[in-house]
Amino acid sequence: MSAALRAPAHGPLEIRGHPRHSTLVRITHWLSAFSFLGLLVSGVAILLAHPRLYWGETGAVGAPSLIDLPLPFVLEGQSGWGRSLHFLLSWVLVGTGGLYVAAGVATRHFKRDLLPGTGNSDEPGIYSLLQRLAYLAIIFLVSPLIIWTGLAQSPAITSVVPALVGALGGQQSARTVHFCAAGLLVLFFVVHVTMVSRAGFGDRMWAMIAGGAGGRRT
Amino acid sequence: MLSRRRLITSGLAAAAGTTGIAVAARLANRYGLIPPDGGGLFGVGETLTYAAQRIVTSGSLAREFTRGEISRVAPVNGDPPETEQYQRLRAGNFSEWRLTVDGLVARPSSFSLADLKRLPLRSQITHQACEEGWSFIAEWTGVPLSNVLNLVGVSRRARYVVFFPYDVSWDSLDMADAWHPQTLLAYGMNGQDLPAGHGAPLRVRVARQLGYKSVKYLSRIAAVESVKDIGQGLGSFAPEVGYSWYAGI
Numbered sequence: 001m002s003a004a005l006r007a008p009a010h011g012p013l014e015i016r017g018h019p020r021h022s023t024l025v026r027i028t029h030w031l032s033a034f035s036f037l038g039l040l041v042s043g044v045a046i047l048l049a050h051p052r053l054y055w056g057e058t059g060a061v062g063a064p065s066l067i068d069l070p071l072p073f074v075l076e077g078q079s080g081w082g083r084s085l086h087f088l089l090s091w092v093l094v095g096t097g098g099l100y101v102a103a104g105v106a107t108r109h110f111k112r113d114l115l116p117g118t119g120n121s122d123e124p125g126i127y128s129l130l131q132r133l134a135y136l137a138i139i140f141l142v143s144p145l146i147i148w149t150g151l152a153q154s155p156a157i158t159s160v161v162p163a164l165v166g167a168l169g170g171q172q173s174a175r176t177v178h179f180c181a182a183g184l185l186v187l188f189f190v191v192h193v194t195m196v197s198r199a200g201f202g203d204r205m206w207a208m209i210a211g212g213a214g215g216r217r218t
Numbered sequence: 219m220l221s222r223r224r225l226i227t228s229g230l231a232a233a234a235g236t237t238g239i240a241v242a243a244r245l246a247n248r249y250g251l252i253p254p255d256g257g258g259l260f261g262v263g264e265t266l267t268y269a270a271q272r273i274v275t276s277g278s279l280a281r282e283f284t285r286g287e288i289s290r291v292a293p294v295n296g297d298p299p300e301t302e303q304y305q306r307l308r309a310g311n312f313s314e315w316r317l318t319v320d321g322l323v324a325r326p327s328s329f330s331l332a333d334l335k336r337l338p339l340r341s342q343i344t345h346q347a348c349e350e351g352w353s354f355i356a357e358w359t360g361v362p363l364s365n366v367l368n369l370v371g372v373s374r375r376a377r378y379v380v381f382f383p384y385d386v387s388w389d390s391l392d393m394a395d396a397w398h399p400q401t402l403l404a405y406g407m408n409g410q411d412l413p414a415g416h417g418a419p420l421r422v423r424v425a426r427q428l429g430y431k432s433v434k435y436l437s438r439i440a441a442v443e444s445v446k447d448i449g450q451g452l453g454s455f456a457p458e459v460g461y462s463w464y465a466g467i
Contacts, residue, residue, distance in 0.1 A: 047351070088259070091267075155426050156467070159275055159278040
């Protein structure tokens with residue numbers, strides 16, 4: 001038997017037909033990534049129109065604040081495009097997230113890859129417990145929280161479901177929690193990109209773009 | 219690698235998606251779910267938000283509060299109009315002021331402040347948020363806009379009610395918000411006459427949208443079938459300076 005016909009112990013043959021990330025995960029990952037960055041930039045543009053945070057129903061200059069962010073008040077010209085971009089990308093991200101979660105349940109992606117206690121975390125290509133918990137928290141806690149607190153700031157939506165804002169203690173509380181949830185997403189983003197870089201940026205990027213080969217996932 | 223089955227499935231999905239979007243756009247247009255500023259890339263977001271909120275908010279009432287929750291601080295954004303006409307009316311305590319109501323109405327009319335105060339009034343304590351991020355709670359007293367629309371006999375053809383103030387910030391509401399029971403022509407705030415900075419002598423109060431939709435310093439109201447010929451045709455001054463026509467957010 002020639003060497004060329006023998007299946008190698010490690011190498012591309014092993015993972016052919018079984019990419020590290022499914023097509024749906026890759027598409028929703030990048031749609032989410034670009035939407036998130038756009039939402040972050042536009043969110044900052046909106047925040048700069050009034051960089052003070054309050055607790056309760058109301059808050060304004062002249063009333064007591066919870067936090068005065070060390071940022072300038074930018075009243076002219078930035079929040080208009082900021083708001084339009086923010087609301088457009090909210091639709092993109094909520095649609096993408098909904099598709100990802102529905103598919104993740106249907107294909108058992110959450111159960112197989114993210115729920116703790118499945119698979120051996122020493123195997124290549126398997127997430128560690130901390131990674132699993134971080135991903136699950138972002139998908140099932142922080143993302144719903146930021147959608148909820150966004151909707152709770154809408155006078156039209158709260159006219160239909162007053163409990164959305166009532167449960168948070170008021171419209172300004174919703175705004176403040178929205179800001180804090182955004183902070184958690186930024187923290188996740190920084191740690192995630194750092195881990196990807198340390199694990200081998202090119203390899204991991206290629207895995208998320210084209211499917212890619214084995215190795216520990218990040 | 220693309221298999222034939224996958225290619226066919228993707229093709230069918232793309233065709234179904236395109237047809238679906240075309241059908242949705244026609245339906246949205248027929249039921250008035252496309253806002254006047256629904257064009258362009260950002261218009262996609264505006265349209266999705268407006269259509270979704272119009273479908274779910276039908277008949278819903280904005281939250282109302284108790285007197286104890288009225289804010290001590292109610293900031294004012296911008297100064298009263300500096301036009302000579304407005305200043306003269308203000309100096310005369312608005313006794314010469316009139317609100318013109320015309321357009322697609324059976325009986326074009328003009329109301330003095332005293333006329334409006336004789337109509338059945340409504341008081342409500344609501345939350346008003348500025349798009350900048352701050353907010354306050356106040357009690358507003360005035361005539362429901364629906365009363366005035368009934369008095370002048372607004373036509374069934376009307377799709378928008380346009381508000382012209384003494385400054386540049388004209389705006390319009392769709393009929394859902396124009397007929398809404400909490401949409402007031404307010405002449406009183408927190409038990410007193412409307413202060414100058416808050417829009418004296420009369421402003422509209424739109425309870426389910428952000429503060430900038432509540433046009434101050436009203437001069438004229440017109441019922442129209444289309445807003446295409448007013449200003450840049452985007453439904454209000456706001457989109458002309460980069461903000462949304464619909465602000466239910």
